[in-house]
Amino acid sequence: MNRFAQLLDRLAYEPRRNAKIALMADYFRHVPDPERGYALAALTGSLGFAEAKPGLVRALIAERTDPVLFGLSYDFVGDLSETVALMWPAPEIRPNAVPSLAEVVETLAETAKRDLPAILARWLDALDEAGRWACLKLITGGLRVGVSARLAKTAVAQLGAIEPDEVEHVWHGLAVPYLDLFAWVEGRGPRPESDDPAPFRPPMLAHAVEDGDFDRLDPAAFVAEWKWDGIRVQAAAGLSLETRRHRRRLYSRTGEDIGAAFPDLLEALDFDATIDGELLVLVDGRVQSFNVLQQRLNRKTVTARMLTEQPAHIRAYDLLVEAGEDLRALPFAARRERLERFIARTAHPRLDLSPLIPFASWEALAEARADPAAAGAGPDAEAVEGVMLKRHDSPYLPGRPKGLWYKWKRDPRVVDAVLMYAQRGHGKRSSFYSDFTFGVWRGSGADAELVPVGKAYFGFTDQELTELDRFVRRHTINRFGPVREVQHDAAVGLVLEVAFEGLGRSTRHKSGVAMRFPRISRIRWDKPPAEADRIEVLEAMLRSAAPADAAPADED
Incomplete structure (x- = not known):
């Protein structure tokens, strides 16, 4: 466990991407199985413990320290695991039995809830501060050491002459602690193969269009399609050779099986193929707002009323597999032709094709992006959040390869709001107030009050974060x-220029309005709080467009 703790500690303080990869590769190269496999699972977010929760940790520290002192310390440190690791009263004689990472993971998976407090307390007694922090981070989730799942897989690939994309291709057929994966990359075993007839395949993602991109890109090399305001999904179906049963699955962009929430859509997957598309709700042939779709997400059971009033739909972008043939190496133009024929042949009302946008120049595409209704989106224009650009010759590659796909989202809306509340961040931001709630004015004169409309934790620079923290x-x-x-009256307060993608009605906000994808675009030191925007500004925006819920959608 101490070796894993040292890795996490070094990763947390290492800002360079290649250096992080080198640290992980060195760890995987010198730590034996299954220890390194559990470390990889932790770094990629593949571990979860049903009975070990943050409440267990809070209860343990409450027994060992003064609750008031812990509350003050937690408020100052801002991170539960770090606070407990520092405050835990280690015994004068520390036990010699320091737990390994494998012991911690396997014990947490097998132990009954009633036995966990004593076991966890014994581990914390045996570990040093860094070890306690790593153990608690593992239990509570969210390591926050600046490592993505893709980066960890890249480090594994460096153990052998294998590209990171190859690890991605086999990843979702693997099981923790990845013994067959390490054997393959080190040349000791065959490439792992899955017999799942409907596996998840790593999605291809797009880069945001940046200043200067259009100066070097040739419009003739790209096609464009609408970026719909739903969630990116993968619909996979195929015949199991083992059971001779047709298996159907609906995956989120991250590979989570969400089919249980959409049984009506699973019925439509009567084919042998894998489709990449957007999950939407269509009523009377019209795309509904994300607010409607969200009511069906993350549900274990779906009512008959939901199935009737909020019918699920897939708008197809790409065809990855058809009749057992993997199409991902083909250029996009060829896959698109196959997709058009496939959708026409399937002819199911739950599936349709995402239309392409005709354009001859970037100026023409900009006009279409600004007015989707006039450019072919028709009554679904309010469900468009931008356009996607895809090279004709682009294969379907996992991750976010450069130069092949771009997303050009619609320009965000902007409002001036007043800072109302602040909370500490996590990881490197645990010592800063970096999560900010802001509001706009409602009422006038002596009855004017600030009502919250959103919360943001990004968009500002490191220097601006320091200034915001100081103000709080x-x-x-x-x-x-x-x-x-934070003080937020008409005379004293801080105005923030907030950019956001959409608005929605909300019963959770006192204002009745909530923002979608809010971020702080500018600190308005020049503007007094009394001159911040009013709720009427947001109400006018709501009336001018179909509502979009404040919770974020799955980004492409």
């Missing part, structure tokens, strides 16, 4: 656990 500390007027209320 100097102008705190109240505390609610880890949350600080």
Whole structure:
């Protein structure tokens, strides 16, 4: 466990991508199975413990320390695992039996809930501060050491002459602790193969269009299609050779099987293929807002009323596999032709084709992006959040390869709001107030009040974060656990220019309005709080467009 703790500690303080890969590759190269496999699972977010929760950790530290002191320390440190690791009263004689990472993972998976407190306390007694922190991070989830799943897989690929994309291709057929994966990359075993007839395949993602991109890109080399406001999904179906049964699955972009929430859509997957597309709700042939779709997401059971009033639909972007043939190496133009024939042949009302946007120049595409209704999106124009650009000759590659796919989202809306509350961040931001709640004015005169409309934790630079943190500390007027209320009257306060993608009605916000994808685009030191925007500005935006819920969709 201490070796894993050292890896996490070094990763947390290492800003360079290649250096992080080198650290992980060195760990995987010198740590034996199954220890390194469990480390890989932790780094890629593939571990979960049903009975070990943050509440267990809080209960343990409450027994060992003064609760008031812990509350004050937690407020100062801002991270539960770090606070407990520092405050845990280690025994004068530390036990010699330091747990290994494999022991921790396997014990947590097999132990009954009632026995966990004693076991966890014994581990914390045996570990040093860094080991306790790593153990608690493992249990509570969210390592936050600046490592993505893709980066960890890249480090594994460096153990042999294998491309990271090859690891991605076999990843979702593997099981923790990945013994066959390590054997393959080190040349000790065959490439892992899955007999799943409907496996998940790593999605291809797009880069956001940046300034200057259009100066070097040839419009004739690309096709364009609408970027729909749903969630990216993969619909896979095939015949199991073992059971002779037709297996159907609906995956999220990250590979989570979400089919249980959409039984009506699974019925439509009566084919042997894998489709990449957008999950939407269509009522009377019209795409509904994300707010409607969200009511069906993350549900274990779906009511008959939902199935009737919120029918699920897939708008297809790409065809990855057809009749057992893997099409991903083909150019996009060829896959598109196959997809058009496939959708026409399937002719199911739950499936349709995402239309292409005709354009001859970037200026023409910009006009279409600004007015989707006039460019072919018709009554579904309000469900368009931008356009996607795909090279005619692009194969379907996992990850986010450069130069092949681009997303050009519609320009965000902007509003001036007043900072109301702040909370500490996590990981490197645990010592800064970096999560900000902001609001706009409702009412007038003496009855005017600020009502919250959103929360943002990005969009600002490191220097601006320092300035925001300083303002919060100097102008705190109240505390609610880890949350600080910041002075926000008409005379004293801080105005933030907030950019966002959409608005929706919300019963969780006092304003009745919530933003989607909000981020702080500018600090308005020049603007007094009394001149911040009013709720009427957001109401006018709502009336001018179909609502979009405040919760984020699955980004492409």
